[in-house]
Amino acid sequence: QxxxxxxxxxxxxxxxxxxxxxxxxxxSISSGYYWGWIRQPPGKGLEWIGSIYHSGSTYYxxxxxxxxxxxxxxxxxxFSLKLSSVTAADTAVYYCARDPAVAGTGxxxxxxxxxxxxxxS
Amino acid sequence: SYVLTQPPSVSVAxxxxxxxxxxxxxxxxxxxxWYQQKPGQAPVLVVYDDxxxxxxxxxxxxxxxxxxxxxxxxxxxxxxxxxxxxxxxWDSSSDHSFGGGTKLTVL
Numbered sequence: 001q002x003x004x005x006x007x008x009x010x011x012x013x014x015x016x017x018x019x020x021x022x023x024x025x026x027x028s029i030s031s032g033y034y035w036g037w038i039r040q041p042p043g044k045g046l047e048w049i050g051s052i053y054h055s056g057s058t059y060y061x062x063x064x065x066x067x068x069x070x071x072x073x074x075x076x077x078x079f080s081l082k083l084s085s086v087t088a089a090d091t092a093v094y095y096c097a098r099d100p101a102v103a104g105t106g107x108x109x110x111x112x113x114x115x116x117x118x119x120x121s
Numbered sequence: 122s123y124v125l126t127q128p129p130s131v132s133v134a135x136x137x138x139x140x141x142x143x144x145x146x147x148x149x150x151x152x153x154x155w156y157q158q159k160p161g162q163a164p165v166l167v168v169y170d171d172x173x174x175x176x177x178x179x180x181x182x183x184x185x186x187x188x189x190x191x192x193x194x195x196x197x198x199x200x201x202x203x204x205x206x207x208x209x210x211w212d213s214s215s216d217h218s219f220g221g222g223t224k225l226t227v228l
């Protein structure tokens with residue numbers, strides 16, 4: 001059974017960088033598929049942030065692209081998110097998920113439980 | 122960007138059929154996916170590629186897609202189906218897009 005688990009600080013100061021990691025178990029990232037980050041502000045809908053392939057190929061939401069970096073560590077079977085220059089608008093539950101489509105153009109079939117990140121001084 | 126439009130809320134009595142729509146420009150030419158999200162939980166994929174169900178999802182959940190509207194249909198609605206439902210597509214102009222979500226209330 002594929003499982004994903006997000007980890008990282010729950011509180012980040014404005015203008016600083018949000019950093020999260022998603023540990024994957026039950027499936028080797030090196031075997032393929034795309035891996036993505038999605039966020040959900042409190043009481044609001046879902047927003048895709050970006051996705052990465054095991055090779056390191058990435059693509060990002062154009063509205064966040066200038067501030068987002070997603071990387072992968074196949075030796076640890078995990079991938080990470082960095083979002084720079086955060087503001088209160090970046091306060092959200094952050095999810096990691098798997099996209100099984102060949103080109104990363106599909107759906108998200110396995111999700112982590114999500115982690116709440118609050119941006120506040 | 123590719124915009125997906127969902128009704129904010131849908132209400133249905135137990136045992137009846139709920140239909141949740143997702144509107145988009147020529148959405149019938151795209152693959153639509155649906156998620157169920159209960160309070161405090163991560164989304165769960167309930168329909169993918171318009172009408173396929175992941176393993177473990179009841180046959181009561183079905184999907185269709187044509188023209189400018191995709192529809193998630195939940196037959197014989199149960200109290201446990203009460204949740205937020207989101208549609209999602211991939212489009213070359215905006216990559217992954219989600220609808221705004223529909224709150225399903227079981228009366």
